[in-house]
Amino acid sequence: MKIYVGNLPFGMDDGALEELFKEHGEVHSAQIVMDRDTGRSRGFGFVEMDKNDATKAIEALNETEVGGRTLTVNEARSKGRGDGGGGGRGGGRGRNW
Numbered sequence: 001m002k003i004y005v006g007n008l009p010f011g012m013d014d015g016a017l018e019e020l021f022k023e024h025g026e027v028h029s030a031q032i033v034m035d036r037d038t039g040r041s042r043g044f045g046f047v048e049m050d051k052n053d054a055t056k057a058i059e060a061l062n063e064t065e066v067g068g069r070t071l072t073v074n075e076a077r078s079k080g081r082g083d084g085g086g087g088g089r090g091g092g093r094g095r096n097w
Helices: 014-022 051-061
Strands: 002-006 027-034 041-049 072-075
Touching: 002 051, 014 027, 014 041, 014 051, 041 051, 051 072
Parallel strands: none
Antiparallel strands: 002 041, 002 072, 027 041
């Protein structure tokens, strides 16, 4: 299961993120998202764990404070969430140009 971790301290690296989650089970991967232009942390990342461990980690770490910041920890949503966002494609239907 992929976990979204938001509001991370900007000084945290992948290793520290993995250590934080390792207390709650086996971590398959931990990655902080970096800004392409500046090379600095964007303040969020993703952790992959087995479903049971991930559920425990989410319950244990969501809304906890790390480095003076309150974390947001939840199951990551896929890019194609099916939220109805069609990129503006529907506006032209029914028109006879």
